[in-house]
Amino acid sequence: MVRLNDTGRVEGGTEPSQHGKVPAVTLGFWIIKILATTLGETGGDAVTMSMNLGYLVGTLIFSAIFVVAIVLQMSAKRFHPFLYWFVIVATTTVGTTLADFADRSLGIGYPGGSLLLMSLLAASFGLWYRTLGTVSVVSVASPAAEAFYWITIMFSQTLGTALGDWVADSGLGYGGGAIVFGAAIAASAAVYYWTGLSRTALFWTVFVLTRPLGATVGDYLDKPIDQGGLALSRYTASIGLAVVILLLLIVLPQQPTSNAGQAGH
Numbered sequence: 001m002v003r004l005n006d007t008g009r010v011e012g013g014t015e016p017s018q019h020g021k022v023p024a025v026t027l028g029f030w031i032i033k034i035l036a037t038t039l040g041e042t043g044g045d046a047v048t049m050s051m052n053l054g055y056l057v058g059t060l061i062f063s064a065i066f067v068v069a070i071v072l073q074m075s076a077k078r079f080h081p082f083l084y085w086f087v088i089v090a091t092t093t094v095g096t097t098l099a100d101f102a103d104r105s106l107g108i109g110y111p112g113g114s115l116l117l118m119s120l121l122a123a124s125f126g127l128w129y130r131t132l133g134t135v136s137v138v139s140v141a142s143p144a145a146e147a148f149y150w151i152t153i154m155f156s157q158t159l160g161t162a163l164g165d166w167v168a169d170s171g172l173g174y175g176g177g178a179i180v181f182g183a184a185i186a187a188s189a190a191v192y193y194w195t196g197l198s199r200t201a202l203f204w205t206v207f208v209l210t211r212p213l214g215a216t217v218g219d220y221l222d223k224p225i226d227q228g229g230l231a232l233s234r235y236t237a238s239i240g241l242a243v244v245i246l247l248l249l250i251v252l253p254q255q256p257t258s259n260a261g262q263a264g265h
Helices: 027-050 054-075 081-105 109-132 143-194 199-222 234-251
Strands: 019-023 256-258
Touching: 019 081, 019 143, 027 054, 027 081, 027 143, 027 199, 027 234, 054 081, 054 143, 081 109, 081 143, 081 199, 081 234, 109 143, 143 199, 199 234
Parallel strands: none
Antiparallel strands: 019 256
């Protein structure tokens, strides 16, 4: 079995490259991640609701885009910021439509959908750890690690949509839901700075939480006023978010993770 030790070096196999194919975890990373998840919500709703294509057709469209994006990402030999974030946005849009299809069209409901996706996410983490011995982002420098990384992200993005809708529908509304998830992220940041808890566990905790935050913010932007939203055009909101993300990628150059220097993430 191929395993990576705490420094990201392979035990009993071919050693991965010193640089991974995912970005280093910085403040800029988290800002773009939240914007990307918000774009996934408004973009997904634009296709399924504004275009009246429905959740199933929307899921098929975004799944096709995701397949193309992930093939390009997996085929790349090194980290490409724009390609990486294109894949992230693809996972958020397909996650939005897939969760809505399961929760609403199939009648599973928000609690059932959330529990199912939590189980799938836990299984993904378990299999990843059992296979490679770590779920740290600095290990994402081999095809196997990258495959586990993107599978896990897909489950987390879909789960985040279901969680965001569940909390918002519980009576808190979209604004209240955004506050809840924003507070949870802030609490996780405090734990990061003031305790010695696993950086890998904290990373994935915040990564998962950014999705329902983006989902509730996205819904808050484009849902009708009588439903607690701002009634902004989904097209306008999506284009605006995409432009901001592109600008941030230009002004905030990103570097890939390094096996040598970031083992603590």
